[in-house]
Amino acid sequence: MKYFPVFIDAQHINCLIVGAGEVAARKLELILKTPAKITVVSPWVSDTVAQLINEHNITLHHREFMDDDLKGQNLVFIATDKNDVNQHVHDLGHSQGILVNVVDNTPLCKFITPSIVDRSPIIIAMSSGGVAPVLLRYIRQKLESVLPSKISLLGRFSERFRDKVKSALGSVTDRRYFWEDVLDGDIGENVLQGNEEKAEQQLEESLEAYKAGNKPSGQVYLVGAGPGDPDLLTFRALRLMQKADVVVYDRLVSKDILELVRRDAEKIYVGKAKSNHTIPQNEINALLAKLALEGNRVVRLKGGDPFIFGRGGEEIETLIEQGVDFQVVPGITAxxxxxxxxxxxxxxxxxxxxxxxxxxxxxxxxxxxxxxxxxxxxxxxxxxxxxxxxxxxxxxxxxxxxxxxxxxxxxxxxxxxxxxxxxxxxxxxxxxxxxxxxxxxxxxxxxxxxxxxxxxxxxxxxxx
CATH class of the missing domain: 3.30.950.10 (Tetrapyrrole methylase, C-terminal domain)
Structure with missing residues (x-):
């Protein structure tokens, strides 16, 4: 990654915008969504910027940029039509260790503003490093269309109960299981439907059950990873890969598909190559059962389809013998x-x-x-x-x-x-x-x- 994505606490940010045309207005509108302290300096102010200044608590210096304007600033957007001014402010800010963005001039940007999907407090930020802005807008449109407009309610609901859940459940794994059950189940649905009182009651009851040890047991998901192209994964396969505690995978699962597994999941390779079976099948069967009985969500990730030369039937027989719950997710066979x-x-x-x-x-x-x-x-x-x-x-x-x-x-x-x-x-x-x-x-x-x-x-x- 050329640009490292971070989210900055804007409550303590001083932001300077040099320029006050329509390009500067776009950045001003973006920063106004935060509590940052904003200063604008420009000898000329567009109608859009003037209206924003009148409506919000923004400091305006109605003049040319002066070097002292950088004092105390943490973030600077430069949006003038004068290349020499843009270069000068950039060089001066960079020498003082200030984050500087020259709008529409990526080589002079020490940071870039991402494309944002705003469902505050849920924020999705994306970047192409300045090389494909049209593609980025296309991806953003896709995300906007699939994300529930009320997902912000789930964000605020989670925030309200975060500390209570953390104090009640000491294990990180237990907390993750709990929140996944909340968000995937009736509680999350009630929040999205505006039934927060009922959702709160359900969450309290569920939390007490978790504290008492009445939490879901481990389970094994036999997931077909398809022939190799990650675009051929099913939606369900991808969702379970993102929820797994442990992923047991074989040689036919491509690197690109493994990249889609939850980052902190444990990954166990049990691949078989020609004339070289690293782990015998009966040991794989036993491993799946053992991992699930320890309380893990286990994804057995197989190239192609689990039931077409994937030995899925053999693995299921062992799971049944051990009393382990399982599900099978078909994949496109090779x-x-x-x-x-x-x-x-x-x-x-x-x-x-x-x-x-x-x-x-x-x-x-x-x-x-x-x-x-x-x-x-x-x-x-x-x-x-x-x-x-x-x-x-x-x-x-x-x-x-x-x-x-x-x-x-x-x-x-x-x-x-x-x-x-x-x-x-x-x-x-x-x-x-x-x-x-x-x-x-x-x-x-x-x-x-x-x-x-x-x-x-x-x-x-x-x-x-």
């Missing part, structure tokens, strides 16, 4: 993500009327599958974890009836900026030079639908 981002429809009226997901995972140097049932025309096959056994897959499909010219695609790192797609046929794919560069995680798609890749391919990866 086959769907890979096919969509490679421009390969899994079904198509002219090519395939059915699709099969199967594992290509090797056991004892063999892949134990019903090859006769798989080797069908007008059908699409998707192999998970099949890259190591690619030669066996091609050989067996040909041996059981598919023509060697049947199209096949390898999709590495599907939906990510590093996605690679290699296409060929069952006869040629193994020996193609491009295949040698493909690494796990890779899905294999077999069938005539692969022919559509060149025509329908819409996604352009950009390695970063």
């Amino acid at each position: 086959a769907s993500g890979a096919a969509s981002y490679a421009g390969i429809p899994l079904t198509h009226r002219d090519h395939a009327q059915s699709v099969t997901f199967t594992t290509g995972h090797l056991r004892d140097n063999s892949i134990d599958l019903n090859w006769k049932a798989l080797a069908q025309t007008h059908h699409t096959l998707v192999f998970y974890m099949g890259l190591t056994g690619l030669s066996i897959i091609c050989r067996e499909l040909i041996a059981h009836g598919l023509d060697g010219s049947t199209p096949i695609a390898l999709v590495e790192n599907a939906t990510r900026s590093s996605q690679k797609v290699v296409t060929g046929t069952l006869d040629t794919i193994v020996d193609m030079p491009q295949t040698q560069d493909i690494k796990p995680p890779t899905l294999i798609i077999v069938g005539s639908v692969v022919q559509l890749h060149e025509q329908l391919n819409w996604f352009t990866p950009s390695e970063v």
